Amino acid sequence: MKKIRLGVIGTGRIGKVHIATLVNNVPEAEVVAVADVNLESAKELAARYNIPFAGDKHTDIINHPEVDAVVICSPTDTHARYIVEAARAGKHIFCEKPVDLSIDVIRDAISEVEKAGVKLMVGFNRRFDPNFRKVREMVQAGNPHILKITSRDPAPPPAEYAAVSGGMFLDMTIHDFDMARYIVGSEVTDIYVKAAVLVDPAIGRAGDVDTAVITLTFANGAIGVIDNSRRAVYGYDQRVEIFGSKGMVSADNNFPDNHRYMSAEGISGSLPLNFFMDRYLDAYSNELKAFCDAVMGGGPVPVDGYDGLMSVVIGLAAKQSAAEGRPVKISDYAK
Amino acid sequence: MKKIRLGVIGTGRIGKVHIATLVNNVPEAEVVAVADVNLESAKELAARYNIPFAGDKHTDIINHPEVDAVVICSPTDTHARYIVEAARAGKHIFCEKPVDLSIDVIRDAISEVEKAGVKLMVGFNRRFDPNFRKVREMVQAGNPHILKITSRDPAPPPAEYAAVSGGMFLDMTIHDFDMARYIVGSEVTDIYVKAAVLVDPAIGRAGDVDTAVITLTFANGAIGVIDNSRRAVYGYDQRVEIFGSKGMVSADNNFPDNHRYMSAEGISGSLPLNFFMDRYLDAYSNELKAFCDAVMGGGPVPVDGYDGLMSVVIGLAAKQSAAEGRPVKISDYAK
Amino acid sequence: MKKIRLGVIGTGRIGKVHIATLVNNVPEAEVVAVADVNLESAKELAARYNIPFAGDKHTDIINHPEVDAVVICSPTDTHARYIVEAARAGKHIFCEKPVDLSIDVIRDAISEVEKAGVKLMVGFNRRFDPNFRKVREMVQAGNPHILKITSRDPAPPPAEYAAVSGGMFLDMTIHDFDMARYIVGSEVTDIYVKAAVLVDPAIGRAGDVDTAVITLTFANGAIGVIDNSRRAVYGYDQRVEIFGSKGMVSADNNFPDNHRYMSAEGISGSLPLNFFMDRYLDAYSNELKAFCDAVMGGGPVPVDGYDGLMSVVIGLAAKQSAAEGRPVKISDYAK
Amino acid sequence: MKKIRLGVIGTGRIGKVHIATLVNNVPEAEVVAVADVNLESAKELAARYNIPFAGDKHTDIINHPEVDAVVICSPTDTHARYIVEAARAGKHIFCEKPVDLSIDVIRDAISEVEKAGVKLMVGFNRRFDPNFRKVREMVQAGNPHILKITSRDPAPPPAEYAAVSGGMFLDMTIHDFDMARYIVGSEVTDIYVKAAVLVDPAIGRAGDVDTAVITLTFANGAIGVIDNSRRAVYGYDQRVEIFGSKGMVSADNNFPDNHRYMSAEGISGSLPLNFFMDRYLDAYSNELKAFCDAVMGGGPVPVDGYDGLMSVVIGLAAKQSAAEGRPVKISDYAK
Secondary structure, eight states: OOOEEEEEEOOSHHHHHHHHHHHHHOTTEEEEEEEOSSHHHHHHHHHHHTOSEEESSHHHHHTOTTOSEEEEOSOHHHHHHHHHHHHHTTOEEEEOSOSOSOHHHHHHHHHHHHHHTOOEEEOOGGGGOHHHHHHHHHHTTSOEEEEEEEEEOSSOOOTTHHHHHTOHHHHTHHHHHHHHHHHHTSOEEEEEEEEEOOSOHHHHHTTOOSEEEEEEEETTSOEEEEEEESOOTTOOEEEEEEEETTEEEEEOOOOSOOEEEEETTEEEEOOOOOSHHHHTHHHHHHHHHHHHHHHHHOOOOSSOHHHHHHHHHHHHHHHHHHHHTSOEETHHHHO | OOOEEEEEEOOSHHHHHHHHHHHHHOTTEEEEEEEOSSHHHHHHHHHHHTOSEEESSHHHHHTOTTOSEEEEOSOHHHHHHHHHHHHHTTOEEEEOSOSOSOHHHHHHHHHHHHHHTOOEEEOOGGGGOHHHHHHHHHHTTSOEEEEEEEEEOSSOOOTTHHHHHTOHHHHTHHHHHHHHHHHHTSOEEEEEEEEEOOSOHHHHHTTOOSEEEEEEEETTSOEEEEEEESOOTTOOEEEEEEEETTEEEEEOOOOSOOOEEEETTEEEEOOOOOSHHHHTHHHHHHHHHHHHHHHHHOOOOSSOHHHHHHHHHHHHHHHHHHHHTSOEETHHHHO | OOOEEEEEEOOSHHHHHHHHHHHHHOTTEEEEEEEOSSHHHHHHHHHHHTOSEEESSHHHHHTOTTOSEEEEOSOHHHHHHHHHHHHHTTOEEEEOSOSOSOHHHHHHHHHHHHHHTOOEEEOOGGGGOHHHHHHHHHHTTSOEEEEEEEEEOSSOOOTTHHHHHTOHHHHTHHHHHHHHHHHHTSOEEEEEEEEEOOSOHHHHHTTOOSEEEEEEEETTSOEEEEEEESOOTTOOEEEEEEEETTEEEEEOOOOSOOEEEEETTEEEEOOOOOSHHHHTHHHHHHHHHHHHHHHHHOOOOSSOHHHHHHHHHHHHHHHHHHHHTSOEETHHHHO | OOOEEEEEEOOSHHHHHHHHHHHHHOTTEEEEEEEOSSHHHHHHHHHHHTOSEEESSHHHHHTOTTOSEEEEOSOHHHHHHHHHHHHHTTOEEEEOSOSOSOHHHHHHHHHHHHHHTOOEEEOOGGGGOHHHHHHHHHHTTSOEEEEEEEEEOSSOOOTTHHHHHTOHHHHTHHHHHHHHHHHHTSOEEEEEEEEEOOSOHHHHHTTOOSEEEEEEEETTSOEEEEEEESOOTTOOEEEEEEEETTEEEEEOOOOSOOEEEEETTEEEEOOOOOSHHHHTHHHHHHHHHHHHHHHHHOOOOSSOHHHHHHHHHHHHHHHHHHHHTSOEETHHHHO
């Protein structure tokens, strides 16, 4: 079997996850190179997973002659630049989200990718979750009217993180914006955000919010709502419900076990899987398999640069709506 | 609308339930007479529910000229005698279970009922529970292989109760024996009982058991299992599962509300409805409606004297199996 | 036991429900008079439930010397007028929702009630649903952040009904506005409505909508969302979820039975109880008991004129928000 | 990190699963040799997983100087012999169940293992399922009274398989016997089996059964019931429920996704994971990790030779009980 040879840039949390997934669960993948500004970290992973090359520069990967495709797991502000360089080097690209926080920068990167004729896939892993995928499949049989996404994190990030990340809408809700487009199968046209600081006042002082209810309008007429919180004390809360002409499909949280205990005090059970590494374990495998399949089979990637662009467009519109207290048209951003 | 006129004998717990049900929920019923050895109790109920006559003798009811049908809620050892007297007086009869603890006595009572041409219905209310009824309906589409009944009480009766009641198999499991015949739609041919005293040693000293796993064989080839306990600390546990050629149908417990609470400590919810008055509220209404319908419409009663007989037959076989530690044939009893 | 003597005005669908409930399930109530413009209907009910008096004028009830309290079940446009007349006659009042579609008219009615020193309770029955009540009780232990209400009808009313009813926000969502205030325990301060016509174009031509996602802001900082549809093909969909500092409590739909069927084709079960008469059966009993308790015990009614006012205020704000496509302040209406 | 070096004997279905698990999911394991009578199969796996040695004799593994422990996945009738040889060669042993179908042969093998001072673990993988493990943990807080195990296969094996396998009790129920001992934490003392041929007459002609309800008595007084079928049309059905002094804990089936669909036709969802490879994926990893941990850490294995013996003892007693239609004492076999 011919394999696709991959090079990974960045060995932080998500880089480690992707390398382990590629090695253990994607038989058609071969990780041939890894790089990180922290060379020790790259070397350690190379040793652990029997990867022939470890370097400390992203160009070590992009220019590596045996690398067919690069997996970009470096900090957000490097994504677009590395995409452009990899495209120019003729490599296929898997890039973590977000592509960038600037619409123009994303557009330029996409344009270079198209010029080079390589594939670019953006890491919206939740599309590959078995529950949400099943919901999406079933939606295609009907005409969606109302979408509901619940997305709550178990604990807030440090308040100062908002400045770097672009804030809750761009670091957390961005996944939900992509999920909304995916599930409904139509573009978002308008957004209205009601947000608040109810979890941690420090987040408010840093200029961000930690709680939100977001109304979306879709081109096909459907209406959606996303509710977000930075702190669900019971753990990671990730649910989807879609309602339409044929009925309703929903997907609940995932749980570490399904035991039910009935005692004199009441009925109890286990809390949901606590965070994204556990909850989306299968999704991480599935997305990398899908990328390798697309590159090897020659078909389109399932999440492309435009998807990466639109999630940021909606995120920026969300920030404006929250700031100005009024509905905002997506077309004012996406033009 | 013509109504059926009923007289109730016995105003203990179940008598009170039946009178309230008849007055409030069975529009075709009119309670015209009530009797209890405690005349005050009969008078109080008569006043409360606007019942024209209250007496202290069962013959007050059986011989009452306006009574079309009698509802027997007196102690078990009077059931068969009152059935016979009511039958001879030409009255239709609804009788609480068990008809009697002696097979011969039950047979004689049934024989008198048949001779008189009146209807006799035995109060196996669980057949009228909406969940179990739904299960029974669905079973009719397939070929049953395995039946599972879980039946556990929230708390044991006083140990001395066993002597009067005939023991756990005749006062508690008798309902499950009837449910087994009803759900599977076939007669029990063999029984094996493994029983123990795990809840209260006083029950053992009184010669009874408080925990049991009972294997049933049915004439149609199906196998069944009933598990019983006198004390489920989480409340009344009443479930049924039937498995066969077309799949499996199950019915869970009923709950007072369906709230789900997810906190930092875990997921929790409400315990099941705690005892039979709450759990089988609808079933009590439905069974009395069914009796009134059968009497007024002229059709057969849904639970007849033979059903009353068979549950006692199986109960006595259960006692013997538990005592002798071996499987017992029902035909050895039912001949 | 002393009883409260009630007179019922209006014997349409809800009038019939209330009379049956009062007679069968509220022992402390005695229905002594009933009136309807259709005298035959009033007489029929009087005969059926043994009610001494039947008339064809609301004044027959209000001026009836034995009536302690009136139950107003007549058309909406008579509610406020009958409240005023009943209050002046010194009668306590239970009135179906909405009190009126005009804020000023409601205010005047409340003012007359206060002047007369009688009690006025408005029929928001869902507050008395065991599930929602349990949720409300549990909310009181924490600090609510996000409220979610799903409220979908099984089938739309005739399009022309919108003109009479005031439209979806005033005939259907009004219940959800009251539920929102009840569950969160705080007043609504702002509303934003995104509405559409996705179910039936005739509803749109009649000037109404049939689908909506509604964002609410509360005085205590919480944010809420209501989603509505006039047609859920699977039946009546009534759910609540509240999230906050201590976790999340939710209440699912109610179902006619809890059977689960696993066949070669998949897992299946029964659809929810189909409409409000079935779903809110207990709630109707509970609310009338609560009214009778308040009148007899002298305490405050649990849903008063101000609650009746506020649900209409929010409903009118909703209409304006949907029409103008912008958030609206409740205080602009409620001043 | 020091690793444990393993050699695998047998590359059939379960051998392949164990090799993939060891390579991908057990970082402390290193598979250094593999053998199968079909040399091509051994070579193919060696190539695929980068295993240095492939042979066609079990002695290639047992005598391999770099092998610390052997994993026996060959046919049942070789298990005991290979255990003895491996023990004499000083290797630790992981052996698939059953160890053998003869009690004496198993005893002799255990005796050799003890003499050699090596570790022997038997592959009862279900003990390592996260659901059942959670149930076991919770049981330890109370005093068990009633155990219920449901274990149904999606489809029967070929009828002739019974002759080789020892029949349903020794090839299928053997897992449930082990689970029963594990969950209750006490030895089985008596067994009564009611079995039937309801799925496939060919199974009956081959001298086996396909449906059973099995009553177990435990030394600690608890009573248990196992129900088995060779064909559940809805898929693999694996559930456990344990009831006792502190309440009840249960574990439901596992499902491929948790979507719920409500349409005009009813509520539906996905069927359970269809067979053991999917259902017990985690369990296979966990058991091999546990074996490697025990070998490296020097502690006892969690499922030892005695566990392997007792499951066969109970299985043989089950066959006798079914054949003779009476309860059988385990001590008659285990002496």
